[in-house]
Amino acid sequence: MESQATKQQTIAQAAMDTATQSYLQIELQRRRASLETASLANLADASLRNLLESVDEALARLNTGTFGICEVCHDSIEADRLICNPLTRFCLDHLSTAEQRALEHDLTLAAGIQRGLLPREDWSAGNWHARYHYEPAGQVSGDYFDLIEEDGGFLFLLGDVSGKGVAASMLMSHLHATFRALAGQHLPLQEIMGTANRLFCESTTAGQYVTLVVGRAWQDGRVEYASAGHLPLLHVSREGIDSRKATGVPLGMFCTTEFPLCHLVMKPGDSLFLYTDGLTEIFDHQGDEYGLTRVESLVAKHSTRLPEHMLAECLREIRDFSAGVKRTDDLTLLVMRYAN
Secondary structure, eight states: OOOHHHHHHHHHHHHHHHHHHHHHHHHHHHHHHHHHHHHHHOTTOHHHHHHHHHHHHHHHHHHHTOTTBOTTTOSBOOHHHHHHOTTOOSOGGGOOHHHHHHHHHHHHHHHHHHHHHSOOTTOEETTEEEEEEEEOSSSSOOEEEEEEEETTEEEEEEEEESSOHHHHHHHHHHHHHHHHHHHTTTOOHHHHHHHHHHHHHHHSOTTOOEEEEEEEEETTSEEEEEEESOOOEEEEETTEEEEEOOOBOOBTSOTTOOOOOEEEEOOTTOEEEEEOHHHHTOBOTTOOBOHHHHHHHHHHHTTTSOHHHHHHHHHHHHHHHHTTOOOOSOEEEEEEEEOO
């Protein structure tokens, strides 16, 4: 018998799907109006007329309930591809050879752009030294990570965009640009979070959000941060592991939400360990999940190691745990060590 929680999840998912389709319908109608105006201004342009026909066909599929269904195998088309291109008619398995090559080329370019957005690998700022591991499950990643130096300190950001593939990678790039622009304004952290949240809400479709930790660290060891629905931040010290849970809901879920700040003081030798669910949701051959408890034990075991050594040991252990089981999610790990 279906539980009440499962029923609520089903209803919520149906509402989300309806909201997404409503957004796509409005977006297609907006594009149609622009195309119609352009076609009237340039009657000789056959490409504009062809695009207009494609938009009309997509609107017809929305009205008949066949939108998002592959015309060859009749299975669902990948949701991230529909969000990027509502005119899509075929799933990945049934693209033409030319379309597959074009997609592979675009993904290669996108992956290169994402790599170019990452901080330098030997990052340090005053008393702080950071090392990270960034590993997409496919060619592009929906994980978001950045370190932004400021006068007297720096901002650190690590998060996980909802969804996978191209759509998630585009939102990752959008977040990178948003926070880089806000960082240049030297705003209080709570104001940065509130502004980024409103901008994200206003520029994304229904169901798109990001779990995210955003923090500011100073050279005297003070740290403030907000966690928008993300996995616990781990404060690693000689006293053990202090697991700090989320302080608010994911970014982009509600336009007017607030993100309470948390504070901590680092001692020399302390570290902060941040990660995405590509770590906690690794499975072994028996189907057991790695989980938060194993993460805390793993970090505690290597708490005195330098960041690069801690990362190396973490990666070795989780690869032994999964023992060749294919990973399905992006993995990002960040260790920041304070050494006064």
